[in-house]
Amino acid sequence: MTTEERIRLQKQLVETIGLEYEKEGMQPVASRILALLMIMDKECFTFDEIIEELRISKSAASVALKMLQLRNNVEYITFPGDRKRYFRLKRVDPYHIFEESRRKMQLNIENIGKILALKANPNAPNNQFLKEIKQMMEFFIESLDQLKEAYLNRHNSSNFSS
Amino acid sequence: MTTEERIRLQKQLVETIGLEYEKEGMQPVASRILALLMIMDKECFTFDEIIEELRISKSAASVALKMLQLRNNVEYITFPGDRKRYFRLKRVDPYHIFEESRRKMQLNIENIGKILALKANPNAPNNQFLKEIKQMMEFFIESLDQLKEAYLNRHNSSNFSS
DNA sequence: ATTTTGGTTCGTGTAGTTGCGAACTAATTA
DNA sequence: TAATTAGTTCGCAACTACACGAACCAAAAT
Numbered sequence: 416m417t418t419e420e421r422i423r424l425q426k427q428l429v430e431t432i433g434l435e436y437e438k439e440g441m442q443p444v445a446s447r448i449l450a451l452l453m454i455m456d457k458e459c460f461t462f463d464e465i466i467e468e469l470r471i472s473k474s475a476a477s478v479a480l481k482m483l484q485l486r487n488n489v490e491y492i493t494f495p496g497d498r499k500r501y502f503r504l505k506r507v508d509p510y511h512i513f514e515e516s517r518r519k520m521q522l523n524i525e526n527i528g529k530i531l532a533l534k535a536n537p538n539a540p541n542n543q544f545l546k547e548i549k550q551m552m553e554f555f556i557e558s559l560d561q562l563k564e565a566y567l568n569r570h571n572s573s574n575f576s577s
Numbered sequence: 578m579t580t581e582e583r584i585r586l587q588k589q590l591v592e593t594i595g596l597e598y599e600k601e602g603m604q605p606v607a608s609r610i611l612a613l614l615m616i617m618d619k620e621c622f623t624f625d626e627i628i629e630e631l632r633i634s635k636s637a638a639s640v641a642l643k644m645l646q647l648r649n650n651v652e653y654i655t656f657p658g659d660r661k662r663y664f665r666l667k668r669v670d671p672y673h674i675f676e677e678s679r680r681k682m683q684l685n686i687e688n689i690g691k692i693l694a695l696k697a698n699p700n701a702p703n704n705q706f707l708k709e710i711k712q713m714m715e716f717f718i719e720s721l722d723q724l725k726e727a728y729l730n731r732h733n734s735s736n737f738s739s
Numbered sequence: 740a741t742t743t744t745g746g747t748t749c750g751t752g753t754a755g756t757t758g759c760g761a762a763c764t765a766a767t768t769a
Numbered sequence: 770t771a772a773t774t775a776g777t778t779c780g781c782a783a784c785t786a787c788a789c790g791a792a793c794c795a796a797a798a799t
């Protein structure tokens with residue numbers, strides 16, 4: 416495979432994976448930027464390179480980048496004597512990936528708790544069902560924490576920025 | 578707490594939990610219906626009861642209910658000699674909750690695979706990072722499957738409709 | 740002091756989403 | 770056969786999200 420061929424395929428992949436991020440609820444421009452930073456061989460893009468590569472406006476890039484930094488997906492570095500920001504993927508501890516789904520599930524557990532607390536008959540079929548869901552989620556979160564420990568023990572040699 | 582008081586609090590909870598479902602991407606009307614079916618003591622609502630309780634139009638209710646049934650969140654039953662549909666929460670196996678996150682993660686793993694396959698230098702920092710993420714997700718999915726088994730073994734006395 | 744560089748913020752147009760009422764359908768009842 | 774019931778579908782208006790360009794700002798270069 417020639418280099419040009421590879422780059423063409425990479426740009427194609429930016430579009431497909433960008434679309435998938437969109438389906439998961441991320442904004443179109445932010446999805447494309449994140450995909451770009453993951454897929455291309457170049458690991459640091461300047462603001463101008465991003466807007467040029469993706470053909471988006473400065474404002475769209477600015478807003479999306481702010482959001483991606485807030486979400487901890489992207490960071491930038493600078494070099495002395497160079498005002499440009501070099502944006503790149505933020506490399507967080509891999510287990511951080513699960514933090515969001517853990518948070519969501521925790522919220523769900525609390526909600527089910529609130530629902531059950533207001534029920535007249537705690538043993539009605541729906542409530543039995545809700546209780547099972549809650550138990551399953553509690554079991555899952557517990558296991559998640561154990562998994563995290565197990566993973567960290569196995570990989571304690573890695574050095575990431577938190 | 579009096580019954581009226583409880584019902585008032587339940588209706589309030591329908592609104593708060595409905596809003597949370599909205600934030601997760603569900604449509605407003607569908608969110609309210611789902612919350613209603615989870616929260617109120619009445620376990621079966623007719624179409625008319627739903628539109629009356631939530632003050633929504635027939636069309637909005639129709640569209641939202643179709644969607645909720647498609648998503649496997651709601652089902653309806655009928656009674657002989659009664660044309661009305663009685664909508665209620667669909668009580669699926671609790672571990673079905675995890676199937677979606679498993680699917681998502683599997684997709685992610687495949688995407689990272691595609692990304693890595695197109696890279697010029699597989700050992701560049703970003704790619705090391707992507708590999709770690711991928712490994713973590715693989716480790717997690719494997720564990721998930723074990724968890725599911727463990728859970729099913731512990732709770733094999735329950736009887737759900739699949 | 741003025742211009743250039745590297746962005747950010749604001750106001751606007753456009754596309755997409757949502758929910759309503761009206762019109763419709765299919766089954767039942769009168 | 771006509772009217773009622775139980776919903777569905779359609780067309781439209783209101784609202785929302787998004788991305789653009791223009792204006793703006795702060796730092797550096799000229």
